[in-house]
Amino acid sequence: MLRGYWSRKLVLLALVAVSAWSHADTLSEVRERGEFRLGHRESSSPFSYINDKGEAVGYSVDICLKVFDLVKSELKRSDLRLRLVALKPADRIAAVKDGRVDVECGSTTNTVTRQKDVAFSYTTFMAGARLLAKKSSNLKDLTDLRGKTIVVTEKTTTETVIKQLNTERNLGMKIVLAKDHAEGFAKMESGEAAAVANDDALLFGLVGKSKDPTAYDFVGKYVSVEPYGIMYRKDDPAFEKLIDNAIAGLFSNGQIRTIYAKWFESGAFKLPMNQYMKENLKLPNKYGVQ
Known part of the structure; x- marks a missing residue:
């Protein structure tokens, strides 16, 4: 009996050890498969979206490409392939958890709740959720x-915030859910909804691509x-260190400002860097909101 007990005990400990070792070792997995999987969004302009040429581009994608460069250097694999994987808001966290992607490069808010399932990089962007409507609707607040x-x-976190405001202030609003940001804007644009709620930078991007950018305005203040941060699997210290080094390097050498200017301060679409973001560049952090 005793011998059987210890045999089972040793087997269990071995299984636990193997599970712990294999839980998250992204760099080893990337080396073995010869491929780095970058998860991106399809309509989160200007952070992560598909352009007119069918390419995945954006502010967050550019940051993740810097991570990819560092992965190639760390693994000494100049031949490492890059695989782009399109994700929806509803499946992005699951895709990170189950290893379908090595990083998620979109417009994902770092929250305390999400930290239970995934890890976040240093904050890469500070946004604020707002409501947008047609000027002709004359909605002010x-x-x-x-x-x-x-x-x-x-x-999205905005869904949670809007539902809370609706209940707390007894507004009686009918809340319609869209599968992605482009669909949400289209529902407001067509008149199916009076307003669309989303992060300010995402709304700027959608307005900039609309037929008449002058036809829209924000309703009230930030809610x-x-x-925002880059998502990756939890409990992976080696990969976490690499991502931290990649992003901290972008902050310290000033490349992040070049990337920011490329996506937010050129052409008709301009969104000056806010004070929160400037402070974040000086003191990188991973603070999540509730």
Whole structure:
């Protein structure tokens, strides 16, 4: 009996050890498969989206390409392949957890709840959620939306915030969910919804690509502050260190400002860097919101 007990005990400990070792060792997995999997979004302009040429581009994608460069250097694999994987808001966290992607490069807010399932890089962007509507609707404040239809992207922090505001302020708004940001904007644009709720930078991107950017305006003030980060699997210290080094390097050498200017301060679409973001560059952090 004793011998059988210890045999089972040793087998169990061995299984636990193997599980712990294999839980998250991204660099070893990347080396073995010869491929780095970059998860991107399809309509989160200007962070991560598909352009007119069918390419995955954006602010977050550019940052993740710097991570990819460092992975190649760390593994001494100049021949390492890059695989781009399109993700939806509803499946992005699961894709990171189950290893379908090595990093998720989109417009994902770092929250305390999400930290239970995935890890986040240093904050790469500070956004704020707002409401947007047509100027012709003459909506000036959140209270003007009482009883009206609001559209928000599903499985986002903005969805949670809008639902809370609706309940707390007894606004009686009808909240419609969109599968992605482009669909949400389209529902407002077509008149299916009076306003769309999303992060300010994402709304700027959608307005900039619309037929008449002058036809829209924000409704009221910010309803939340959103720190964006690159997602990757938890409990992977080697990969975490590499990502930290890649992003901290972008901050310290000033390349992040070049990337920012490329996506937010050129052409018709301009969004000056806010004070929160400037402070974040000086003191990189991974603070998550509730």
